[in-house]
Structure formats: C-alpha cells, structure tokens
Amino acid sequence: MKIKILYWFLIPLSIFGQTKIDKNHSSQNIKCSTCHSCEIPTKENPCIKPCPRESMIRIDQKAEDAPRILTIDRIKETDIYAPVKFSHLAHAEMSDLAGGCRTCHHYNPPGNVIGCSECHATQRQRTDINKPDLKGAYHQQCMNCHRAWSGNTDCISCHEIKGKEKVIASVTSDGKKRIHPEIKTPDKIKFDTNIKHGKQVTFYHAEHNELFGLECSDCHSNESCVKCHAVEKVKSPKKLSSKEKHKKCSSCHNTESNCSSCHSNFEKGGFNHAVVTGFDLTKYHGKLNCSRCHTTKSQFKGLKNECKNCHGEWTWENFNHKITGLVLDDTHGEFECENCHKEATYTKPECSDCHEDKSYPKDLPGKKVK
Amino acid sequence: MANQSRRDFLKTSALLGAGITGLTSKPVKAAPKNILDENRMGVLVDTTVCIGCRKCEWACKTAHNLPTQPLESYDDRSVFINMRRPDDKSLTVVNEYPAQESNSFPVNVKVQCMHCDKPACVSACIVGAFSKEENGSVIWDGDKCIGCRYCMVACPFQVPAFEFEKALQPEIRKCDFCFERTKIGKLPACVEICPMEVLTYGRREDLVELAHHKISLYPEKYYNHVFGEYEVGGTSWLYLASRDFSELQFPKLGNSPAPGVSEAIQHGIFAYFIPPIALYALLGGVMWLNKNRKSGEEEQL
C-alpha cells in the first residue's frame, strides 16, 4: 500500500507534460523486479533498471493523442545547434508498420507514455552511466533509422544552427504539413523466384488491401524505415530460408504445399472468384464485401457454392424472379425452384423434364425485362 | 699465458651474462605518482553507436587551441577514404571501416591515446616527462621533455606525435584526456560534444562492468571482447565493437604491460646497484691478481 502511495508522487516531468506513469502500475501483472532493481522503489530512488526492453512494454495511447510537433529543448548542454522541432505525428503514424510506439518508447510501463527524460539524464556529466544521457538517447534513437535510410549523418538534416534558424513553412508550430505523406502502394508486384516450375509470383497488392480488406500493419509490422526510405535499395545478399521468404504470405496462405496457386511461369491474373471457386460473383454479388459472405475473419473456405449459404431456402413465394431479368409466366410462376433449377446455384434451368421439344435459352418460361 | 687470460675473460663474460639474464624477475617498481588510483576515470567507446560526425575532432582541437577548420567542414566524409592517425595537429581522429553486410552500418572508430594503466611512455621517458595521473590521464610535461622521441618508440599504439618541423621547442603531442578540463570538473571535450554519447566517461571499473553488461544484453550486436580491459595491462580507454578488433586495425597486443620486460631487465641489472658494484669488485680483483702475478713473475726472472 505504501508503495502505491509513493507512486502518486511519481508524477513525471515528461515531454508530454500531462502524461504520467499509470498510478495503478504497481497492481499490473508485472513483477516489480522487471523494472526496479531494489525492493522498495521510492521517488528519490526509483532504481529503475537500464532499458530492459522486456515484452511487458505497453502503451495505451494513440499517436493522434500526442502533439504533432515536439520541441526538444530539455537537453541542458545545448551548444551549437538550436533545439530540434520533431514531427512526432509523422513519425508515429508510420510506427504501426515498424513495431508501434515501443520502437522509440522502448521502455514504458503499461499506461501512458512516459517522457524520455524520465530515465535519461539531461546532463552528460552524471554518476549513473548505465544508460545514455538524454542527448545521447535521442541521437541514438534517431540516427539509427536516419543514417540507415538516408545514409546521411549531417547534423543540419534535423538541426538548425543556433542563431541562424530559418522559419520554414513546414516547421511552423501548428505543423499541419508535418504528417507523413500519403503512401503510394503498388497495384501489383512481380517477384522473380528461383523455383523451377513457377518462376514468377505476381502479387496483387491493391487487391489485398482493397478486396480482402487487409490493413497495412496486418502484413507490415516490425519493418524498418529503411524498407521504404533507403536511398539505394541494395538486395540483401543474405540467403533466406524458404520459410523466411514466405513469412508474409504464410499467415493467410498455405505455403507448405500448393505452390502453383502463387508460382507460375507467366504472369497470373488477379483474384477471380469464378475461376478459383467456380462461383461467379460478377452478375449479382460484384458490389459486396467479401465479409458479407465470408463472415469469419480471414477464413475464406468452407462455403459451398450454394445460394442458401447466405440466402436461406428460396421458394416461389419469397423469390421475386423479376430481378433476374425474366418475369415468369403464370404457368411457371408457381413451380418450386428446384422443378426447373437442378443446380444449387440456380444457374441453368432444365426444360426437358416436362417439355420434349423445348430447351433453354431458345425457349423462355416467361418474358424478358430490363 | 694467452690461454689463461682467455679463460679468465670468458669466465668474466659468462658471469656477466648470468648477471644480466638471471635477474629478470624482479617486481616492477613504479614511481609514487604512477600508482594506480582505484577511482581513476576512463572512457568507454561504443563504436557500434558512432556515426562518424567527427564533432570530437573539432572539440578536441578547439579545447587544445589547435588550428581548425570551421565546424561545418567536418561533415565532409571523404576524409574516411584514407585511414588517418592522430598527429601533432590533431590529437584524435575518427576512421571508418566499410560495412560488412549491406544492411549494417560502416564502423567508425575514434582513435586517440589509450591512457594505459602501465604506460610504456611513462616508463620509457628519459627525464620522466610523462606521468600517469590519479584520474587516469597520461600527461606530458613540456618543461622536462628533451625531444628524444623514445616515447614514440615505446608506445604500443603509436600515439605520441612530434613536431618535426619545429627547430625550437618542438613538442610531443598526444591526447591528454583533457587534463586541464577535468581538473576543474569539466568533461573531456570529446565526451562533452559527442551527440551519440559514443563516449561514456566514468570510473574505469564501472565502465568495464558496463561494457560487459552491454555485451550480455545484446550478444548479437557486440563482439564479445572489451578492448583495453586487459591489453598491455589495461587501458583507461575501452572499446566495444561489432566485430573482431583486428578488422578495425586495432593492434594485436598481449596482456602483459608494455614496459614490463624492459623494466624487469633494467631493475635486474641495477638491483640496488649490486650487479654493477659486484662487477666492479670482480674486475678490481682480477686486475690486482694479474698485476701481482705479473710482478711476481718478473721478480722470479
């Protein structure tokens, strides 16, 4: 109990100002020793362990909750350069693809984000050298990605020289422009593989987001910024195992067998429901989302090509045949559907059961309408 | 007669040889100032973090009143084409070693005096111009130096540099661990400016512990060796790297202190001046004996 009260005093001076460590964080299902090195942490001596990067890190805030622009001016020893105006939102927006907030907030007890200076000393000269000071921590965090994707370590790519600050529109305090620009995604990507039968894999990217409704982060998580931002895209000479190569696909597709569903010797067409399943959607179901029928998320199998899967049993009473473009004449109007349509998909009527001399579509059991 | 003298001579020289080689295991004596303080400071250089911005080079020159180009010029990365060494005009330099894999970074290594715990230069200097200070710095006293450059011969890291072009008062130049700054409680200039905090300044003991902690936290990131922990008896500056240090042109050195053997021989030959005095007495005795015998022979004749 005492400890809990003590935590009340742990109102951190974070860069987010109003945020603080979750007051209930001691009742979380975490061992105190995960973060604290002593038995009874106090405000004066929280004895926080240096960056454990344990799996417990959790952040209950959204990027949108944080300020768009942060001015990093807490470092005591500001020397040659003016404080950086950091476009937090632009960075945070993309973090979903790269491992979330914890990419940077690498050590955060469950709850709101705590400020970097909570752990990292604002002065270089200090007694606890187990973790870098704030200046070092920021630079290590930023440069790790920046030097990778731009290959540039110039200070002036983030900083302005003190006394020579230029007011650039994009750096104004409202920071409207400082969001991540819209990402252009390709419609399809062709991969060349070294599989003998099926050298080419055509990946329909647009189809996956638009048709199958996948979120970016469903496939792209824990990606590094370089993946998109590298100036020169160098092919990794590393030999990946077959498993690693298929990693992205295998969460939905069975990549162990049935290679030819993706691999082929020519460019495969996009997804065609009629070809793959034998159930043509173009006529009536074209506008439907997949999930209207495939109700279980990312489960597309198990539906038979039967209308009653979704529509229930049709009878002459509850089905208005007019929507098919054909108004049945009186004689045929009161037949049960199965009398003419033998198939479960109600595609082609069978005339020969009753009429020896008639056949569809030469003869119609009613009148065509538009 | 000639035979006799030759045998004597051989005996003498054999004794001499024994005197020199036999006394080589004496403990090394250090001047009181050179006793290592357990709170001596050091710097841990984590080369995996360094981005090669060369701010340290600028800060070093500025702190030591050496002429320097403007700070902006240090962004020029073309200097990394050639390996550079500290010299009399720049006491520290950063070198770059190309990345091994396309997805890793090039490795930048800052080079300066290692501030050995058992410095060869301190041992070698004819006038004792070098000293290992309590705070770990190995510094040079310009009032004593005679410019013999034996420190440069002795240094296993090839660090001390000499102002060859000066006719009068040339100096030995090397990193002094910013002794004048640390004396008044400031950080060494390079440590203070380093944006990435590649350089961690602290008690050497703590730094060794920190280095091993870092290796144990990220075994895949670090090559499992702390350069300087044991090399040449330990150095105040310690290095962590992502690969074998020999690939980064660190010298391959043993763990025995650089001045160990020579000091052992030196103190062996001069153990309380006994060997020289003994030799003197021996030669005196031989001379006296020979003279007497000679005069005896002459009398007999």
Next chain:
Amino acid sequence: MSENMKPVPLPRKYFTPTVIILCLIALVGIIFISARLLFGIGAVTNLSNQYPWGIWIGIDVAAGVALAAGGFTTAALGHIMHKEEYHLITRPALLTATLGYTFVASSVALDLGRYYYIWHPLIMWNGNSVLFEVGMCVMIYLMVLYIEFLPIITERFIGRVNLPGFLGKFNNQIDKLLRVLDKGLNKTMFVFIIAGVVLSCLHQSSLGTLMVIAGQKMHPLWQTPILPLLFLLSAVSVGFPMVIFESVITSKSFGLKPETNILSGLGRMVAPLLFIYLSFKIGDMVIRKTFVYLTEFNTASVMFVIEIVLGIVLPLRLFMSPSIRRSPLGLSIAAFLVIFGVFLNRMNNFIVAYTPPYQFTSYFPSIGEISVTAGFIALEVLLFRAFVMIFPIVSIPQPGTSKTKFSVRGV
C-alpha cells in the same frame, strides 16, 4: 718486444687526397647539421611519427657505441688482464673510443628535438627508463674516457708548455699543474679503467634493452628479452676486430709496418667471442622458434641472414684460420666482416626490425641524414689523424732506448 716500442706523435703532411675528400664529406655534413639546427629535424630527415628514430640513432649512436667497444675491451685485456704486450694498442683504441663517444654524444644531441635540454637527465631522473640509464652511463663513460686520455695530453706537454705571447708567463704554472695532474692520475688511473669497463658493460647491454620496450613493433627475429646480452656479446666481439682494422689502416696510412704479431694475438681471441655470440643468437632463435620467419622472403629475413652469415659465421671461420690471422690483409678482411656484422646488427635492430603498427610509408634515410652520418664519420677520421699527428698515440720502434717513464703508461 715492447721494450723498444714507444708511442710518439707522427708528424706527417696532414692533407692528402683522401683527407681532402673526407674534408668535403665533413663539410657537407656540417651544412646539413646547420640546416637541422635552423629549420628543425623534419626539414633534414625522413623521420615521421611512424619512424621516430632513424640512422642518427641506429647508426651514429647504436653502431657508434658498439664500434667504440675497442676502448673497453683493450682496456680490459691490457690493464685488467694485465697483458703488457697489448699495451701499445690501448692508446689508439682509447682514442677511437674517445672520439667515437664524443660523436655519439653529438649525434644524440643533434637528434634531440630540444638539444639544449641535453643536461635535463642529470637532474630529472627516471630510474625505469632504459634510455636514462644509457644516457647517464654514456655521459659518465665519456668523462672517464676523457680522464683516461689526460695522461696522453700531460705526456705531450709536460716540459713543453709554450703558450704564445703574454700567456707565456703562465707556462710554468701550467707545467706544474700538468705534473700534479699526471702524478695524481698515475695513482688513481685503475679506478677509472675499471669504471670504464663496468660502465661499458652496462650501457652496451642496455643499448639492447632500449628496443625491448618496443615490443611487437620490432620484428620477432630481433625482438628478444636477451637483447642486452646479445648487444654486450656483440660489442665484446667487435672490440678487437675494430682495433685490428683501425691499426692496419693507420699503419697503411702513415706508412708503418703493421704490428702483425700483436694483431694476430688479438685475432685469436675473436673467434671464441664470436662463437659465444653466435651460439646465443642461434640458441635464442631456436628457443623462441623464430626461424619460421626465415622461410619468408623479405627485407627482414634477408638482412638477418646477411647479418649472421657475413657478419658472424664467415669471420668466425676466417679468424679460426692461423694463416689468415698471420696476414694483415686476411686479418683486416676478417675484422671488417665482424665490424660490418655488428654495424648491420645495430642498424637492423633499430631500423630494419622496427615496424610501426600503422605504416603509411617506409623509412629510408634522407640525403641529409646520410650526409650528417657520413660527415660525422669523416670528422672522426680527420680528428683521429690529427690526434695521431699531435699526440703520442701510435707506438713505433725506437732505436735502442730503454723503457722510460712515459713509455706506455697509464693508458
């Protein structure tokens, strides 16, 4: 035999064609010396932060000290072993040593960045420093050499002091002073002779210790903890050959009959000394298994083989042959090879073996360095000739005189 031999000044014409050439070499050396003093070491030498020491240390100092070993080895033989027959070569050897060490000291001074602080080691001591020990020993030994040389000066001038002009009235006092000095030295000379031998043993060996601290910067073929012993042994071995060589040259130059008997006596002692040196050198190589480096073909291995074969093994064989020992030519060739071997050894230890861990350029002495070294050697030869002409150094047969007080006394 020594009864009718007496050291006397040899008045001859000083300038011969060889002397004039030597004068020119010395002059060039002096020009470069002044350039070094005016513009700094960097202006004249090829030294750099990678190669802090060049031939001024490797040849002028290290080889110079070794080749001046004739002084202490003959002193040990003539005075400590009391072999009177060798007394008449002690004076030329002493002169060589005195001049040699004087030039060693000058070379050191020239190589020092701050030559005007050369006195610092006298008051600023570092007992751990090998260089300090070498410096002190050489300084004291130089003093000892000067003291040992004093009797030659007193002998020359006692009864002949004749200062020009008004200084003439001091003639008497100076003559008295010289006599007092001579008497005192005569009684105490043994102290200095022994001191000279002890100091020589110390610094000859310590000169080897000098490079031990360079550790791995030195090629393993040479880097060994017994470097001091090897240096001492090689210095002892080169002492007599140096005396032999120089004696033959002097005789030739002054048109005297070479003292073949004495020289071949000296030559008999060289072979065993060389053998000891060789066995230590080979033994060290076998124990440290450094012979593997001989399988590589590079400067180091070639130089090492030359040093051993031409500098030790061949002269060892020559000195073992009695017929060669009896001929002045054979003796001088054999002696020259030993000198060459030790010279090369010193140069190898200080220059060839030294491989800086970060090497951008390799070291080769500049014209300035070579000129200064050659100039110093030329000056030394010129001074030797002048001293031999002025002072009683070289003994020549005296027709039927008995042993006088000043025949071959002291040193």
